[in-house]
Structure formats: C-alpha cells, structure tokens
Amino acid sequence: MTNQKTLASLAVLVQSGKFDPVKLAEETFHRIEAHPDQSIFVGLTRERALKEAQGAANRLKAGRSLGLLDGLPVAWKDLFDLAGSVTTAGSIVFKDNAPAAADAPVVGALAAAGMISIGRTNMSEFAFSGLGINPHHGTPRNPASPDIDRIPGGSSSGSAAAVAAGLVPLAIGTDTGGSVRIPAAMTGIVGYKATRGRYAMKGVFPLAESLDSLGPLCHTVQDAVWADAAMHSLTAPVIRRSELADLALVIPETIVFDEAEPEVVAAFEAAIKRLQAAGVRVRRAPFPSFAAVFDLMARHGALVTAEAYALHRERLAGPEATRIDPRVVTRTRLGEKITLSDYIALLDARDQLIHETVESLGPGELIAHPTLPHVAPPIAPLLSDDELFFKVNAKTLRNTLIGNFLDFCGISIPCGTGAAGMPVGLLLSAPHHQDDRLLAAALAAEATIRGEA
Structure with missing residues (x-):
C-alpha cells in the first residue's frame, strides 16, 4: 500500500x-x-x-x-x-x-x-x-x-x-x-x-x-x-515562491494573545525567531480594529448569528428544531434579538474597519499570530458541560473570526507543539484579494515556520 x-x-x-x-x-x-x-x-x-x-x-x-x-x-x-x-x-x-x-x-x-x-x-x-x-x-x-x-x-x-x-x-x-x-x-x-x-x-x-x-x-x-x-479552474498554478528576505510581518498586540497557553506562545515565538534569523522583517503593533470587532459584536450581535438565524428561522420555529443539536439551536436563536438596524450598523462598521486595517499595514506586510490561543482540548468535558462548550467555542473562534470579519485571506501552518505535545498553528493573513501574495510568502516561509529549514 x-x-x-x-x-x-x-x-x-x-x-x-x-x-x-x-x-x-x-x-x-x-x-x-x-x-x-x-x-x-x-x-x-x-x-x-x-x-x-x-x-x-x-x-x-x-x-x-x-x-x-x-x-x-x-x-x-x-x-x-x-x-x-x-x-x-x-x-x-x-x-x-x-x-x-x-x-x-x-x-x-x-x-x-x-x-x-x-x-x-x-x-x-x-x-x-x-x-x-x-x-x-x-x-x-x-x-x-x-x-x-x-x-x-x-x-x-x-x-x-x-x-x-x-x-x-x-x-x-x-x-x-x-x-x-x-x-x-x-x-x-x-x-x-x-x-x-x-x-x-x-x-x-x-x-x-x-x-x-x-x-x-x-x-x-x-x-x-x-x-x-x-x-478556480486554472490548468496550472501561477504563484511564484517569494524570497524570505523580502517578507515583512506584523504581529498584533491586541486580542490574539489574551489568555493564550504559554506553550502556544512559546511555539509561535520560536517560529518568529527562526523567520527573523532567516531575514524576515518583523514588527509588533496594536491593532485597534481587532478590538473594535468584538466591541461591535457586544453592541449589535454577531454578523454570523444574524445571518444564520435568517437562514434557519423557519426551521427553528417548527418541529425540526427538536432534531437539531440543542447547542446549535441555542446559538442560532440569539440572532432573533439582532434588529435590522443592528445588522446594517455591523455592515457599515465592517467596511470602515476593513479600510482602517489595510491602511495600517506597511508595504507588503502580512499579519502573523497564533491560529489559536490553545491546543485541542479533550472531547469528554465538552460533551457533558454546555457552559464549558460555549466558553471554549468562543475562545477557539476568537483569533480566526477576526479575519473573516475583516475579509482577510489566511493560511495556518504547523509551527511546533504545545501542551501534551499537541500541534500549534501559525496564521499568516493578508487583506482580501491578496491570496497570491499570501501563498507565495507561505511557500517561502513554510520550512522555517515548521523548523525544518
């Protein structure tokens, strides 16, 4: 075989x-x-x-x-x-x-x-x-x-x-x-x-x-x-590998490291040191737009919840709701509280935050941070405790949902191990429609991120 x-x-x-x-x-x-x-x-x-x-x-x-x-x-x-x-x-x-x-x-x-x-x-x-x-x-x-x-x-x-x-x-x-x-x-x-x-x-x-x-x-x-x-129907890839010495990264100091497991941070920082040693330029900076995403959700609700509720509202109001995972039902029904004015406010603010984030990046910079603040937790406690399920789910989604809201493209690459020897990912992100540049950089950086170079 x-x-x-x-x-x-x-x-x-x-x-x-x-x-x-x-x-x-x-x-x-x-x-x-x-x-x-x-x-x-x-x-x-x-x-x-x-x-x-x-x-x-x-x-x-x-x-x-x-x-x-x-x-x-x-x-x-x-x-x-x-x-x-x-x-x-x-x-x-x-x-x-x-x-x-x-x-x-x-x-x-x-x-x-x-x-x-x-x-x-x-x-x-x-x-x-x-x-x-x-x-x-x-x-x-x-x-x-x-x-x-x-x-x-x-x-x-x-x-x-x-x-x-x-x-x-x-x-x-x-x-x-x-x-x-x-x-x-x-x-x-x-x-x-x-x-x-x-x-x-x-x-x-x-x-x-x-x-x-x-x-x-x-x-x-x-x-x-x-x-x-x-x-997307190309007959062959057109992406060219970047040169490591041409890469520039910015590491956000906002949100993404909050309550992160020490082993996750250590694996990420070790990968960053390897990249710097290979000639990659790295700076650290606050990202107010990251915090603003969560402030918006606290005020108006989550965009994903509003749209998921609109999609499933008739299903949730009928007998089918009893055949759906209760935790999915609970999360989706939160969208019922999001008003049309809330939804429009989210969309308007989103456009502004996307613009502000892109403008804050230096020429050619990619954003780098841990994909997740923790390694994969055991299944059993999450099955038996709904409060824990929702808490861990929110923390798990925290770093990555920023990229969806701000319309990034992103790639997670293994960068080492954390607690219990479980994998840790390093997330590289770029503004929307810069996928080719992101993938070209990831091709160049992958071996170093993994510690294989």
Whole structure:
C-alpha cells in the first residue's frame, strides 16, 4: 500500500505510471473502511470515484494526463453538492432530501482537473461551531492525539481528520469564522482560507453568506497552491515562491494573545525567531480594529448569528428544531434579538474597519499570530458541560473570526507543539484579494515556520 501523504508525492507515483488511479481509489476506500474512527466520513461515493479513477487511468495510459492532480483523491465537507448524493450539512434534518442534481461548480472544477471524489466528511451541524462536535454522526477524534480523545476542531472536522489521519491527501472545507484554519491548527496540517468569493459558492450550503469562504486542508503549502489553482479552474498554478528576505510581518498586540497557553506562545515565538534569523522583517503593533470587532459584536450581535438565524428561522420555529443539536439551536436563536438596524450598523462598521486595517499595514506586510490561543482540548468535558462548550467555542473562534470579519485571506501552518505535545498553528493573513501574495510568502516561509529549514 502507498504511504498516502501529500498530493505532490502521490502525483509523482501516478504520473510516472508507478501507481494506478483505480488502485489508489480502491486503497483509499480500504483505508477509510479499516480506520478505527468511523465518524470521519458521513458518506462515500464509491461508484463515482471508481468511474472517475478509471477515466484517469485511461487518460494516463494514452498519454493525455489532465495535469498534476489527475487521478488523486479528494474528500468534501458535507456542505458541497455532489451529483447523486444528498447534502446534509451534518444534520439529520436533511437526510431525506433529494440527491443533488449537479455538482457544485468547485466540485466540478476539481473533477475537471481529474481529481477523484471519495465522499463526504463529517462536520459541526450546519457549520455552526468551531469545535467539530456532532451528536448525530459522532465527533471525529483528533489524529494527533493517540492517547486521549481530543476534538479535531470545526466546523470542517472530518475534512481535517481525514487528511491528518492519512486517509486522503486533500479535503475541501468552508470557513465562516475559522472552520478551515482551526481544525488545521488542531490536527497539525495546513489549512488555507481563501478570500471570500475567490471560488464559486453555488451549490455550497451556506452559514452566513457575507462571511462564508472556502479552502483546502492538506499537508503542505505546495499542495494548497495546487488545489487553489484547480478550484478556480486554472490548468496550472501561477504563484511564484517569494524570497524570505523580502517578507515583512506584523504581529498584533491586541486580542490574539489574551489568555493564550504559554506553550502556544512559546511555539509561535520560536517560529518568529527562526523567520527573523532567516531575514524576515518583523514588527509588533496594536491593532485597534481587532478590538473594535468584538466591541461591535457586544453592541449589535454577531454578523454570523444574524445571518444564520435568517437562514434557519423557519426551521427553528417548527418541529425540526427538536432534531437539531440543542447547542446549535441555542446559538442560532440569539440572532432573533439582532434588529435590522443592528445588522446594517455591523455592515457599515465592517467596511470602515476593513479600510482602517489595510491602511495600517506597511508595504507588503502580512499579519502573523497564533491560529489559536490553545491546543485541542479533550472531547469528554465538552460533551457533558454546555457552559464549558460555549466558553471554549468562543475562545477557539476568537483569533480566526477576526479575519473573516475583516475579509482577510489566511493560511495556518504547523509551527511546533504545545501542551501534551499537541500541534500549534501559525496564521499568516493578508487583506482580501491578496491570496497570491499570501501563498507565495507561505511557500517561502513554510520550512522555517515548521523548523525544518
């Protein structure tokens, strides 16, 4: 069996003819079915995958490869429409819905690149939690914690776990408040949140459309670059690796280090020292706009809550509410208290804060801080204590939701370990639509951030 790891390593085997795409797909299903954690996937698309794999095999034998991703597996968070499969958004409420009539465009884009859709991954119900807990399908265990069952992070919990466990080299998630970057940091992989709108959102079940974005979970920045290109229908990546000596970072002194675990701060600071030693310019500065995001939420409510309530209000008012995770119901119903004037005030203030933040950055600067203030906590206490659940959920989402509100793109890269040897992530962020620059910098900095350079 192959040691399924990065897209790049698999591509070498497949493109050279040393490994057949059909064999790779069959091996992938065997890994998934034999894995001790059966809560990572909520559905497999075996018939589709084997048909796609056979098509890839035929192309490769005929010398007509579609490119680097042809014949490689991908898994999808259970928010993406896959033709012939029911999109349930992690909820039993939708389990009897009709199958999707067509692929979401982003699914179609990876299929056009030759990728093999393996199935649907588990998630927080309706994507409304940063912890990844799901009472209907079970909560995927964090593969980075072999001894204690810890959360994988959410809401793209199954997507992160599938990659971290070596079941697939790539999974696609969504990120409304951190749902790609959080599970990536907790499981020790790379998670890239693209600028909102970089990829087509049609056929992706929403949470809050003014905040929703998509992105890949994978093992390396290089893999994220390959996936990104295919997701917006480029035939090959166009991103060039930056030079480390040309990079400049600013570390916020506001919010992101509050109540952070000492081990997390130590791992982050060690990575920053390595970057400085390699020639990266680093400064530290207060970010009043970060504090303003939370002041706004305290006054007017959260934008995500307002939009989630608008989406689900009829569902919450009917009998379906009894079939939804009570914690999701509780959080969503908070949106009922947010008035139209509150919502407009949030949108107006958001535009101003985005402008102020971008103006505060020096030429070419990226923002760097710990992805999370803590490592992945154990699952059991969160299941038994709702007060603890909400407290930990709020803290987990805190650092990353700033980027969603301010319309950043961001990428979480493993930078070391914290308490109990659990992974710590370093988050690099850039203003909206500066994704190519962010990814170019991440390519250059990844080895140093990981301590491998």
